[in-house]
Amino acid sequence: MPKPSKHxxxxxxxxxxxxxxxxxxxxxxxxxxxxxxxxxxxxxLYGQFALTGSGCLGTCDFGPTVLVYPEGVMYTKVKPEDVPVIIEQHLKGGEPVESLLAPAAVWS
Incomplete structure (x- = not known):
């Protein structure tokens, strides 16, 4: 199995x-x-990227949440229609999707 560049x-x-x-x-x-x-x-995209369903990420008030590593970028209030944008812009393009980023307060 190849090492994924993002998870x-x-x-x-x-x-x-x-x-x-x-x-x-x-x-x-x-x-x-x-x-x-x-x-x-x-x-x-499997192999290039990894995908895992997880338990609670701690931001229940902002769900559904998606976390991308190795960057540690968290997206909140994600809808199915946001998924292609996250894949194209962040996973493939390397640029986080600003409009979906978790508020800074979730990390404090």
Whole structure:
């Protein structure tokens, strides 16, 4: 298996309805993850990039969240239609998608 240049983590955490923190799963992260999988399959991106569904990334109020390493770039409120932009602009082009970046406060 070739070493991927970037690794994408999509929070797929689901909590019970009414949980005070909510969850990315309740906010549509499954559709975001599935869109990444479809785009990776269609573009034959596995091997160049890695994709993993993850547990909680800690930013439940801003979900669905996507984290890209090695840069440590976090995207918030990601929708399925944002996935192609993240792939083209960030994964392939090396430029984070400014409009989807997590607020600086999530890192403090």
């Amino acid at each position: 994408v983590f999509v929070c797929t955490q689901s909590r019970p309805p009414g949980h005070p923190r909510g969850s990315c799963g309740q906010q549509g992260s499954t559709a975001v993850f599935q869109t990444f999988m479809q785009q990776f399959d269609q573009g034959q």
